[in-house]
Amino acid sequence: MSEQQPYEPKIVAFLCKWCSSAGSDLAGVSRIQYPANATPITVPCSGSMSPMYILSAFNKGADGVLVSGCHIGDCHYMEGNFLARRKLHLVKELLQFIGVEENRFRMSWVSAAEGAKYAQVVKDFVEDLRPLGSQEKLKAQRT
C-alpha cells in the first residue's frame, strides 16, 4: 500500500507537571528543533509513576518510554523524585532482567528552564531507539 517509510520510534514520555512538562513547553516555544517522536503525558510528579503506566505503554506499542521529573532537590512535593529514582530503578532492572533492551526505558531530570535539555534527551533517545527497531516483546497480542 504505502511506500516503505523509514522507521520512526514511538516514545511515550511521562513528564512531571512542575518541571519536565514545562521544560518540554519551553523547548516548543523556544522553537528548538527536536524529533516529534515523543507523545507527552503529564503526571503530577515522577514519584506518582506507577510501574503499570510503563508496562502499559509498552503493551500498547510504545518503542520507548521516558520518565522525566524535577532535579533531585527540586521536587514540588519534596521527595517525590527520590522515590521515583528508587522505584523506577527496580522497573529498569526488571525490564533488563527479562531481556528487554536497556535503551527502551529512560529517565531524565529536566527543569522548567531546560528546554534545550529536554530536546536533547528526546533526540538522544530517538537515536538510541532507532537501531533497536520496533518493540515487539511487550506489545499486546490481539489476533
Place this chain on the structure above:
Amino acid sequence: MINIQDIRDTARDLLAKGEVRAVIGWRAGSRGMPAEPVVITAPEQADELVWDPTCYHNLALHLVEDRKFLAHARKTAGAPIGIIAKGCDARAIVVLMQENYFKREDVYIIGVSCEGSGMIAEWKVARQLDGAVPTAAAFAGDEFAFATAAGEKRLPAREVMADRCLECRNPFPKEHNVALGEDKTGRALEAPFAALARFETRSEGERWEFWQRQFDRCIRCFACRSVCPMCYCEECVVDSINIAVAPETTAEEKANRIRWIERSAVKSENITYHMTRAIHLAGRCVDCGECERVCPVNIPLRLLNNKMEREARERFGYEPGASIGGPSLVASFRDDDPGAFIR
C-alpha cells in the same frame, strides 16, 4: 530436632488457656503427604497437628484470610490468633505487621526452626524414589525418611530439598512468641541467590528467549497470587473487573475502570501480570517460594522475586521481613541511592 509433641502441647495449652482463639498449623493430608494447612480451635484438635518436610505452605496467608473474614463479617478479633511459623512464614508475618495489616499483639507466633534442612521438592523425591509412592515424610537429621509400600526409604536432605530452602538465608523464625528447634541461622547449603547469579550470566537475547517461553506457558490460574501472603489487595489491577465492588460503588467508577491487561492468557498480558506482581512484591517478598511451588506449569517465579530482593539488598541496603518498625523499600530513599542511570 523438634518433637511434634512440643508443638501440640504448645497449641493445646494456648487454646485451653484461651490465650489464642485458634491455631493455624498443618495436619496430615488426605493421602498422608503432603501436609495441609489447618485451623484448629479446640485443645483436643491439637493432636492433629504435624511437622514434617511437606509443611510447605506459608501459613501467613491464612492470617490474611482470617483478617479478611473478620473484616467482611464486621467482627472484632478478641483473643490473638496463634500460628505455627517457619523462618519464611515469620518473615512474611513481619512484613504484614510492617504494613499495618495487623498488630503484633494480634498474633501469637509459635516459631518452628527448619534447623539443618527444610522442605522437600516433590519432583526431586519422585526422581529419587524411582516409582515408589511415599505416604509420609519425616525429618531425620541430614536426611529425610519416607514411608513407602516397600518400607522406609531415606534420602539425603540436600538432594531432595526445594531450591528455595537450599538458598534460604534464615531458616529460624526470628520473630516469635515461643520458638521450637535450634537456631541454625548462617548455615550454608547453597549460596544465597545462587540460581539468580547463574541465570544472570546469560545474554540479553538468551534471557528474553527464556522468559518469553516461560510467560507464554502461563495459564493465568493466579495460583501464584492466591498463595502469596503479600498479595492481599482486595482489588488487583490485573483483574479485568473490579472485585472489590460494594453497593455504594458508582456505575461511573465501574464503567471507567481501566483494563490494564486482558483476560487472555497470552504472552503479552502474562508478562504485564508477572512484571507488575514482581514490582509490587519488591521489598515485600520474603522468598518463601510458594508461588514457584504451586505453579502448575513450573514457571521459575522465584527468579523474578530474587532479582528484586537482591537489588533491594545491594543497592538500597534493604532486607524484607527484617523489622516491623522501619519504612518499606519503595516508601523510603537515601540521598545516595543510585542515580547514574538518569540523564
Place this chain on the structure above:
Amino acid sequence: MSMEKILDKARLNDWIAALAKGGDWEVHAPALEDGVWTYKPVGDAVRMDHPNTKQPPKGFSFPQREVFFSFEQIKGEAPRLTQVMPDPKRRAVFGVRPCDGRGAVRMDRVFADNVNDPYYQARRKNVAYVGLACNTPPAATCFCKSVGGSPVSTDGLDILLTDLGDRYHVAAVTETGKAMMAVAGSPLADAAAADRKQVKQVHGEAVAQPQRAVNNPEAAPAKLKASFNSPLWEELARACIGCGICTFLCPTCHCFDLNDEMTGTVPIKGNRVRTWDNCQFPDFTMHSSGHNPRENTAARLRQRVCHKFQYFHENFGMLQCTGCGRCVSECPVGIDIVAVVNKVAEHVA
C-alpha cells in the same frame, strides 16, 4: 466389526509420518518440556512414557483463548462484524489417557446440548484422540474406576493403544480411527491370536490395579443434594486459596468468559474473545451491583464438587468427574475431591 492391529514400537514414527502425509493429520503427542508433560506437535521422536499430561487435551477443541469475531465501528455508523472460524486443520492427538477420553465425552455433551456451540464443533470435528491404556500402576491420585471409568476405557477415543512391551496393540474405536489405521503407508500389521490374548491379559491386570475411590458414587448426587446447606462446606474449604488450578487443569471444566479486546479506538476496532473462566474466582458470579450469589470459598468449592458429582449427573445422567486426579495432585493446599465427596456423603444420613 472391530479393527485390531499391531504396531512395532520402532515404527510408531512411521505411522505418524504416514498420518501426516497420507491423511493430512497434524500429529500431537506428549512431550516433557520444562518439567511439564505437554501436548506438542510431534518433532522427531515420540515418547509415550508419560504418566499423564499436566493439562488435559481439552484445549484442542476448547482453547483457553479464541477469537469469535472482529468488529469495526465508525462512531455513528453500523458496526462491521467479521466472523473468525478456527482453521480446519485435522489434528490427531496421541497418548490421550482414558480418563481424558471420557472427559471429551462430557465436553461434547455440554457444547452440543440445548444449542450447538459452533466454535467448539468446528474444532472438535477435526480432532482425533489416539488413546493410550494405563497399564502401569496408577498414580496416587488416580480414581477413574470409582467414577465409572477404567484404565482401558475407550470412551471418547478414536483409537486405543495398549503397550505390549516392544509393540503396541492398536484398536479402532470409531470410523475415524479405522481410517487412520488404514492410512496409506501405515506400518500397522495384523494382530495375531497371541497378541489378542496378551492384550486381554494386560487389560485385565490394569483394571485389577488398586486405586483410591469415591465411596458409593451412585449415591453421591443425592447425598450432595441433601448437603447443600451443610456447614461442612465451610470447614472443607477452610484452606482453599481460590486459585484456578483445579478447574483449568480439569478435563471437563468448560466455563468461559466473553470479552471485547480493543485493537483500535478511532474507529472502534477489536475482537470478541472467549477465554476460560473459573468458578473458583470471586468475580465469576458477582453481579454488577457487587452482590455475589456464591460469595465465599465454601460456596465456590461446593459449586465445583456439586457440578461434577450432582448437577451434571442430574442433567446428563453421568458423573462429570472422570477421576484423572489433577485437581487433587495440583491443589496448593491439598483439597482432595475424593475426600470431600466421601466426607460429605458420610455426614448425610
Place this chain on the structure above:
Amino acid sequence: MSHNPPDNIYLPKLARIAHIKEEVAGERSIKTFRLEFVNGDGFDHQCGQCAMLSIFGRGESMISIASSPLIKEYKQFSIMRVGRVTSAFHDLSVGDTVGIRGPYGNSFPVDDWRGKNLIFIGGGCGLAPIWPVITTAVAQRANFKNITVFYGGRSPRDIMYRAELEKLRSSADVHLSVDKSEEGWNEFCGFVPSNVMDKAPPPDNAIAITCGPPIMIKFVLQNLQNLGFKDEQIYTTIENKMKCGIGKCGRCNVGKDYVCVKGPVYSWAQLKNLPQEY
C-alpha cells in the same frame, strides 16, 4: 463481509436505536431504548425472555425484553446504569447501532392464565421484565378477568413508565406507591408489600407476578402467602450474571439449572425447591 450464518449463536444481529426515553434520573438512572433490527434480520420473543445486548468494544449484557411479543416493529429495553456496558448504553443516541442476540430463557405461561385475575407487583426497575406480560394481557383484555398492577419506587421521580401507567388505568387497576411521601403525591405511601397488604387482592382464581429488588420480593411473598396465595399462584423472575445465554459458560446456575435456559421465570413452587444461589 458481515453475513451472519444462522447457526452462529454468538454472532449478534444488528439493531438501531429508534427511540430513547429517560425514565429515571440520578445515580441509578434508567433509560428505555427501542431497538429496530437492521435489514429485518431479527427474532420473535415471548413474555419474560431476555436478550444479550452488545456494545462493541465494551461487551455484552443480558437485559430482559420489556416490550410485548405482539409488537414486531421494535424491541424495548429499560436499562439501569450500573456497570460497564449499561453505562455505555446510557451514552448512546438515537441512530446508533448495537448488537443483539437472543431470545434467551423461558417465559411466563401467559396462555395458561386465560380467564384468571392477574396481579402484577413491581418495584424499581423490576417493572420492565413484567411489562411485556402486562401489555400483552391488556392487548388481549377479553382473555383475562381483573388486571391489577402494584408498582412503587423510592420517590415519585423513581417511578418508571409514568405515562404508560396512567394510560393503563383505563383497562387495569393501578396502585402506585412511593417509599417516602412528597408533596403532590396523593397515592399510597410506603413500601410495595405494604401497598399489596393494604389493597389485599383476593387469591381466588388469581395469579400474582412479582419482580423487583430481592428484599421487596421477600416481603411480597410473605404477604401474598398471608393473603392465601398458594405457591403455584406466585411467579417471579431471577437474575444472575450471564455471559453466553445458552447454558454453557457455567456461571448463572442455581443448582443444576442454568437460569439463562431454565429461567428467568419461576413459580414460587419451583423456586422454593432450588438452592438460594441468586
